[in-house]
Amino acid sequence: MIRMALAVACGGVIGTLLRFAVATWVSAQWPRHFFLATVAVNLLGCLLIGYLYATFLARPDISPELR
Numbered sequence: 001m002i003r004m005a006l007a008v009a010c011g012g013v014i015g016t017l018l019r020f021a022v023a024t025w026v027s028a029q030w031p032r033h034f035f036l037a038t039v040a041v042n043l044l045g046c047l048l049i050g051y052l053y054a055t056f057l058a059r060p061d062i063s064p065e066l067r
Contacts, residue, residue, distance in 0.1 A: 007065040019045070
């Protein structure tokens with residue numbers, strides 16, 4: 001149980017830092033279009049979640065903590 005909680009916490013930290021980095025980069029590139037940071041982060045997040053979901057379905061041998 002503790003391993004699963006730690007895995008979720010690590011995933012949350014990584015996701016939060018990536019979201020912040022992408023939003024900061026997009027805001028720096030296009031400062032007049034502040035909404036693009038939110039759109040870019042949400043689109044990239046959806047694509048990444050879809051890719052990982054398909055990968056984990058195809059490989060059931062991966063540990064539950066990693067999934």
